[in-house]
Amino acid sequence: MATLKNQRLPPEVNRILFVKNLPFKITSAEIYELFGAYGGIRQVRLGNASDTMGTAFVVYDDIFDARNACEHLSGYNFGGRYLVVLYHQPAKQARKLDQTKKRQELELMKQKFGIE
Template structure:
């Protein structure tokens, strides 16, 4: 018989929301990129970390893993972890949710512009 071993990715089906990018909120604002690599790197190879620097994005970051299973492992272990007295809010990046937020922000801005024109 010609049986072959299935690798882990073939054995395990992941939910559709699982991806290589984690969105982390409630980070201490003074956390460094090196500290983020130290915390998140324990779960696999990281391709990129993007820390929020603007006023409304401070305390958040995108963590991009090389492998989807490493991202899932990090999510499973770090969700709710306490860092410098703050509990991390970790979820998978959702492109559709981001686009919806951008559309809402644009619509609100258009409404504000119309209000200014009419007053």
């Protein structure tokens, strides 16, 4: 029987979790308490701007702890809200940012040449 540490993990699994649908009044201490039950946490970053309220990044010391937390807390009801817990995927976000930048450049070109 293989131990947990010897299991092969999907490529998207990493130590950083992105959490959405958090109560707006949640504190870092509450996140540490909730997510810390699944392993050592290196860092918590709460969204504090108007467009990032209710989100957080949780960085675990160990990838297996992050996976365990993701599996157990995704869909968990906390403060009357069901949490959405995902693995942070910087490459996916970079592609999205790149597409946004290309759309903006296209709109500028359309304006410059009077194309609608």
